[in-house]
Amino acid sequence: MVTEVTSPADDPTFRTAVARQLDSFVADQRGLLTEVDPAVGDLVQAAVDFTVGGKLFRPTFCHAGWLLAGGSPAEPRIAAAGAAFEWLQGSALVHDDLMDGSDTRRGRPSVHRDFEARHVAAGAVGDPEQYGARVAILLGDLMLSWADEHFRRAEPDARTARLWDACKSEVVSGQFLDVLAQTRETVDVASAMHVIRFKSAKYTIERPLHVGAALAGGDDTLLSRLTDVALPLGEAFQLRDDVLGVFGDPADTGKPAGDDLREGKRTVLVARTADVAGDAHVLSLLGRPEGVDELRDLIEASGALTEVERDIDRLVAQAERAIAVLGDEAAEVLDPLVDAATRRVR
Template identity: 65%
Template sequence: MVRAVNARADDPEFRTRIDHTLESFVDGQRAILAELGPDVENLADAAIGFVAGGKRLRPQFCYAGWLVAGGTPDEPGIVTAAAALEWLQASALVHDDLMDGSDTRRGRPSVHRAFEARHRDEARHGDPVGFGTSAAVLLGDLLLSWCDEMFRSNGLAHTDEAFRFLDLCKTEVVAGQFLDVAGQTRESLSVAEAMTVVRYKSAKYTVERPLHIGAALAGADPELIAALTEVALPLGEAFQLRDDVLGVFGDPELTGKPAGDDLREGKRTVLVARAAELTDDAGRTLLRTSLGTPEGVDAVRDLIHASGALEAVEDDIARLETAADEAIDRLGSEARQVLGPLALTATRRTR
């Protein structure tokens, strides 16, 4: 059952409170790390720098779940709990950039590249690449630890119930990430297989579990949790498909990453699976030989467009948006007020 609420999850003031909460938390961690010397204190700088400029989608969906389940809009504990999800996201992105060999994130050097550059600038001994790799692994692990530490401190009555969904979220995103990595070792993935990666790497992690966590913190019943899943899975899948489109056709000035990175890295996305499905034998040969090579990016991008794969994925996004929209309507007008604008933010975006 959805309870009456007079707030929106995409409230800019809520995002500001998330930013301040993250900064305050890092200030406390900095005091601990500073005792170990400037090298370790650099981790605090890297952490707060990395989360700056994020979209804060997961905290906002957590807040949405809280509001839909009848949570008080100005409760400070939900800000702490929602902000903790940014550390989980940051941990995943630091490791993701390392695995993908990405040079940038949000228009700035990725963490492993930044530590590589620091090694060179300070003329340190040893291998700068190895130093950057090690630093990124350790920072990502630290951020994951911070997620649990911060979440546990929220002071809300239903934290134990919500932790069950947070634990599921962590397991699912690692499994989805591994499916993505394993997919790159195969010649091709079907559309259904690529959509499984989308569901576990992104849809559950970005939308479903944050909604569940927020709702559980407000004492939601199982019926509401199930109803939120009907919203979350199509919306989260549409979110990731939009991400895939932006990874190939997006403006680097807006996305903060070079266009075509997914193609360069050989990602078997739904776009690529749709292209393989819709093209001819010559096109499939081109995918087999050019995907995952720097020189093949333009040819694969052109094939995705010419084969109709881009149009097909845009149709997929529209279909999923409709399914999510209908599920929001089933929750009622109060849920529409909370979730409607946030749903548009997730799928109608340019970065």
């Protein structure tokens, strides 16, 4: 029998502490916001529902940085920082689903589709689609506000707060670059990788590691070495996400197979396919429901899928070399997280 190796950063006690932080925070917010109007309780509950079932990658990497800088595992401050990353992730995903026109998230209707359906069911006046979009924007904004408020419970110093602020600005910049890329007549690997770095790699792994380490008093040398791990690992994480977005099992991913192609995402998979099949042909299929099957077949036939799997292996090897520089303690904490980030099915 093979025993799965887990990281001290992914300890169930920490996950429970983050969940309790979220529950306690929501209880406070529910009391405050339902005093504004009981109807606002629907918005609070939607935020709660949206965070259920998350993978907790960002809190876990934040915890990893904390441990590597010598922080105590049982300290409530790191659980508060981890919970703040969950609100930040929720905010980003609600807005991302709206921008992409996604129908589902984690096997449930996306927020804008959920509230669109509520509008129809209630026989309300006005445009259901517009109502759903408006609510999604407001909910994403609310969770971003909650992220900042919850992060203050971690009692960050000025340096740690600057890293937190950088994380928020970088992910918005990455999202903008992603939107901008969709206005161009060509798609290329370098541009797609640039988007990945700021939309995903820094936000998912580098800044959570930095924030956790800085919160525990880690110095700039440690943060620099964590960057050497985080950027290739974060890029590999997103490439795996791209593969799952096309070839993943909906029972695992919570989204229909090929959803990324249907939504028109210009991923590295798509860029590598265009290198072989041509920009015009690939872009003529991308973003069209009727083009999904042909484009999926083309991704395999062109060798793009194989190339992206090689990209993932190369980036993982780079991250593992950087972990080795950090030493045995870092390997114990980070090695299992490398597998969790890049060998996953959801």
